[in-house]
Amino acid sequence: IVLTQSPATLSSSPGERVTLSCRTSENVLTYLAWYQHKPGQAPRLLIYDASNRATGVPARFSGSGSGTDFTLTISSLEPEDFAVYYCQQRINWPPLTFGGGTRVEIK
C-alpha cells in the first residue's frame, strides 16, 4: 500500500492552524498512525487508528479520516512542533508502510 503525504513542506508561523494530508492507495479503514520526527531524536507516536491520541500527546494534535483520506491537524503551532510528520498504515502487511513525510518549518 502506497501512502502519499502532502504538502511535502509546509511553512507556517507559531499559533497558526495547520493541516497535513495522507492518502493511501487502498482502503485502510482507520488503521493509520501519525508520527512526529525531529532530527537526532527518536520518532514519536502521535495518533493511532486515525483519531486516537497517544499517551501524553497534547490536545492540539488531532487526527481524522477513514478509507483512503486522512488528516493530521495541529490547532495552534507551538515552537516545538516544527518537525517532520509521517503517516503509517497497518492493515495490509508485510510490509508496513510509511508516507514520504511532511516537513513543517518556520515561516
Next chain:
Amino acid sequence: EVQLVESGGGLVQPGGSLKISCAGSGFTFGTYWMDWVRQAPGKGLEWVANIKSDGSAEHYVDSVKGRFTISRDNTKSSVFLQMNSLRVEDTAIYYCARESREGQFFDQWGRGALVTVSS
C-alpha cells in the same frame, strides 16, 4: 521509564556484514513484537523487519529478504538485526521500535544506530 537503546552501528564495506542490537528496559520485553525501521540519508522512514514476542515468527521488507535476519533474546531483553551482503543503499539510521499491544504501530522508539556502507 521505557527505553530502547541501539548499538553496534558503524562503517562496513559493500558485501560485508554487521550485527546491530537493541536493548529494551522499563517494560516486559518478552511480551511485545519488536521491529527495525530505517531512514536513509535525506529520505523518509522505511520498515525493515519485525519479530513476534516469542521469536516464533518474523517478517521482512522485500529489499532485505535473504540478506537480513532479525532475532531476539528475551532473557537479555534484546533484539538484533544481522545484516549480510550489505549494499550502499542500506546506508541508514536503523531504529529499534516496539509495536503497540493494540496493533502494528510503534509506541516506543530508540534513537537509532547509524550504519554506513561504503568502500
